[in-house]
Amino acid sequence: MDQPLSQAALNRLFHEARTHSAWLDQPVTDETLREAYDLMKMGPTSMNCSPARIVFLRTKEAKERLKPFLMASNADKTMAAPVTAIIAYDLKFYERLSQLFPHYAGAREIFANHSELAQITAMRNGTLQGGYFILAARALGLDCGPMSGFDNAKVDAEFFAGESLKSNFLCNLGYGDPSKLFPRNPRLAFEEACKLL
Amino acid sequence: MDQPLSQAALNRLFHEARTHSAWLDQPVTDETLREAYDLMKMGPTSMNCSPARIVFLRTKEAKERLKPFLMASNADKTMAAPVTAIIAYDLKFYERLSQLFPHYAGAREIFANHSELAQITAMRNGTLQGGYFILAARALGLDCGPMSGFDNAKVDAEFFAGESLKSNFLCNLGYGDPSKLFPRNPRLAFEEACKLL
Numbered sequence: 001m002d003q004p005l006s007q008a009a010l011n012r013l014f015h016e017a018r019t020h021s022a023w024l025d026q027p028v029t030d031e032t033l034r035e036a037y038d039l040m041k042m043g044p045t046s047m048n049c050s051p052a053r054i055v056f057l058r059t060k061e062a063k064e065r066l067k068p069f070l071m072a073s074n075a076d077k078t079m080a081a082p083v084t085a086i087i088a089y090d091l092k093f094y095e096r097l098s099q100l101f102p103h104y105a106g107a108r109e110i111f112a113n114h115s116e117l118a119q120i121t122a123m124r125n126g127t128l129q130g131g132y133f134i135l136a137a138r139a140l141g142l143d144c145g146p147m148s149g150f151d152n153a154k155v156d157a158e159f160f161a162g163e164s165l166k167s168n169f170l171c172n173l174g175y176g177d178p179s180k181l182f183p184r185n186p187r188l189a190f191e192e193a194c195k196l197l
Numbered sequence: 198m199d200q201p202l203s204q205a206a207l208n209r210l211f212h213e214a215r216t217h218s219a220w221l222d223q224p225v226t227d228e229t230l231r232e233a234y235d236l237m238k239m240g241p242t243s244m245n246c247s248p249a250r251i252v253f254l255r256t257k258e259a260k261e262r263l264k265p266f267l268m269a270s271n272a273d274k275t276m277a278a279p280v281t282a283i284i285a286y287d288l289k290f291y292e293r294l295s296q297l298f299p300h301y302a303g304a305r306e307i308f309a310n311h312s313e314l315a316q317i318t319a320m321r322n323g324t325l326q327g328g329y330f331i332l333a334a335r336a337l338g339l340d341c342g343p344m345s346g347f348d349n350a351k352v353d354a355e356f357f358a359g360e361s362l363k364s365n366f367l368c369n370l371g372y373g374d375p376s377k378l379f380p381r382n383p384r385l386a387f388e389e390a391c392k393l394l
Contacts, residue, residue, distance in 0.1 A: 004232075005336045009206045013336065014239040014329075034387050035201075041384040042211040044331065046345045046366075048382040054391045062394035096389075100382060124324055124345065124366065131328020132211075134241065139202045139210065148243045148321065169243075169321065185245040185297060187238040190231050192293075194251045197259035 013138050018184065020143040020176025021077040028082040028142065028173055030058075036136045043132035045125040047107055048100045051093035052129035053165055055086040065158055066170075071149035074170075081145065081172035086155065087133065089126025091118060092164040126168055134171065143176035210335050215381065217340040217373025218274040225279040225339065225370055227255075233333045240329035242322040244304055245297045248290035249326035250362055252283040262355055263367075268346035271367075278342065278369035283352065284330065286323025288315060289361040323365055331368065340373035 004010070011017075033056050041050065057063045063079055066086070070078055078084050090096075094111035101107045111118040134144050148169045155167045201207070208214075230253050238247065254260045260276055263283070267275055275281050287293075291308035298304045308315040331341050345366045352364045 003338050005202075005206050005209060009202050010236060010336060012202060014236040014333065017239070019241045030393060033391075033393070037387050037391055039207060039211040041390070042214070043328070044216045044341070044343050046343075048384075050385055050390070052390065056391065056393050058393060096385065100385070102382075121345070123320065127321055127324035128328040128331075128343075131240070131325040132332065134325075135329065135332050136211065139207060141200050144241070146241050146243075146325075148318070185299075187245075188247055188293065188297070190234050193238070193247070193249065194230075194234055194253065196227060196230070196253050196255060 013135055017138050018143070018176070018178075018181050020145050020172070020174070020181070022177040022180035023081055023174040024177050026082070026175040028175075032140055032142065033083065033173075035140055036133060036142065039136035039139065040129055040133040043129060045128060046121060047097065047104070049093050049097065049121060049125050050100055050129070051089040051122040051126040052133070053088045053090050054133070055088065055159055057084040057086065058082070066150075066155065069151040069154040069158070074147050074149045077145060078147070078170070078172055082174040083172070085133070085171045085173060086159060086167055087126070087130040087169050087171055088160065088165045088167045089122040090165050091122050093122055094118060122166075123168070130168060130171075137171075137173060141175075142173050145172035145176075146170070147172070210332055214335050215340070215373070215375075215378050217342050217369070217371070217378070219374040219377035220278055220371040221374050223279070223372040225372075229337055229339065230280065230370075232337055233330060233339065236333035236336060237326055237330040240326060242325060243318060244294065244301070246290050246294065246318060246322050247297055247326070248286040248319040248323040249330070250285045250287050251330070252285065252356060254281045254283065255279075263347075263352065266348040266351040266355070271344050271346045274342060275344070275367070275369055279371040280369070282330070282368045282370060283356060283364055284323070284327045284366050284368055285357065285362045285364045286319040287362050288319050290319055291315060319363075320365070327365060327368075334368075334370060338372075339370050342369035342373075343367065344369070
C-alpha cells in the first residue's frame with residue numbers, strides 16, 4: 001500500500017468535491033445508501049465501538065418531521081434533497097461491545113458506569129464515522145450537504161424519544177447541480193494548521 | 198459525479214485498510230505529511246471553520262515527550278511508528294473566520310462569547326477533519342494507527358501550554374507490516390445501525 005490513488009480519485013474525494021445545496025432530479029437508491037454504510041462501517045473506531053447510527057429520511061413525510069427544527073437557511077435545500085441523513089450516535093454503544101470487540105470481555109464495563117467517558121467516546125467516534133460517511137458517499141458518486149444548523153434536542157425528541165441516540169449532524173445526499181455552487185472558501189495553509197516536531 | 202470509484206480504490210480506503218501497530222522500515226516524508234494535510238483541509242466543516250490542528254512527531258525526542266502520557270498498550274507501537282500525529286483542535290478557531298468565511302462579517306461573534314457552542318463546534322468539526330485525515334493518509338498509501346488511549350490533559354500541558362489547542366486523538370503513521378495484523382473485528386449490519394424512513 002504505497003502508491004497514491006489516482007489524481008481523479010483524489011479530486012473526487014477532496015479537491016473537487018463541494019458541499020451542495022441544489023440537487024439534480026436524480027434519485028438516490030436504497031442500494032446506494034446501503035453501499036455507503038457498508039464502506040463507512042469499515043473505518044476505524046476506538047475499540048471498534050462503532051457508535052454511529054443513521055436515519056435516512058427519504059420521503060416528504062419523513063422530512064416534514066425534521067423541518068421545524070432546521071435553521072431557516074437550511075430548510076429549503078433539505079426539503080429539496082433526495083435524502084437527508086441524520087447522523088447520530090448511541091450513548092449506549094457499549095452494549096454492543098461483546099459483539100464488536102469479542103476478545104476483551106471487560107470492554108463493556110469500561111464505559112457502562114462512566115457516563116462522561118461514554119459520552120466523549122460516542123461523540124468522537126461517531127463523528128469520525130460521520131467523516132467516513134461523507135467520503136464514502138462521495139466515493140460512490142453522491143454529493144453531500146452536511147449541516148449542523150438545527151436544534152439537536154428537538155430532533156432527538158422527535159426521532160429518538162426513549163432511546164439512547166443523540167443527533168450529531170445532518171447530511172443532505174443527492175447528485176448536486178454544479179451550476180449552483182458558490183466559489184470555494186479558502187483553507188488554512190499547512191503552516192497555519194500544522195507543526196513538524 | 199455519479200460513477201463509483203474503482204473497487205481497488207474502495208478497497209484501499211475502506212474494505213482492506215486496517216489499523217496497524219507494526220511498521221515496515223520505510224520512512225514517511227514531510228512531503229507526504231503535507232500532501233495528506235492538503236487533502237484533509239478540503240473536506241467540509243461547518244462555516245468552513247476548519248478547527249483541526251496537527252502536530253507531527255517525527256523524532257525520538259519529540260515522541261519521548263508524548264510517551265509518559267500513553268496507555269501502556271499504546272507505547273511501543275507509537276515509539277516504533279515513523280510518525281505520530283497529535284490531532285488537535287483550536288477552541289479559538291473563530292479568530293480565523295474572517296479569513297475562512299469572509300463573506301459573513303458576523304461569523305466570529307457567533308462563537309466568541311459562547312464557549313459551549315465553540316467547544317462543541319471545535320470538537321465536532323475537528324473530529325470530522327480527523328476522519329478526513331485518516332482517509333487522506335490512506336489515499337496516499339500510508340497506513341494509520343489511530344488511538345484515543347492517552348491522557349489528554351497531560352498531552353495538552355506538554356504540547357499546548359498557554360495555547361487554545363486541545364488534543365483529540367493520536368494517529369500513528371507509516372507503512373504497516375501486514376504480516377502482524379490481527380483478524381478484523383466484526384461490524385454492525387446496516388439493519389443494526391441504520392433506519393430508512
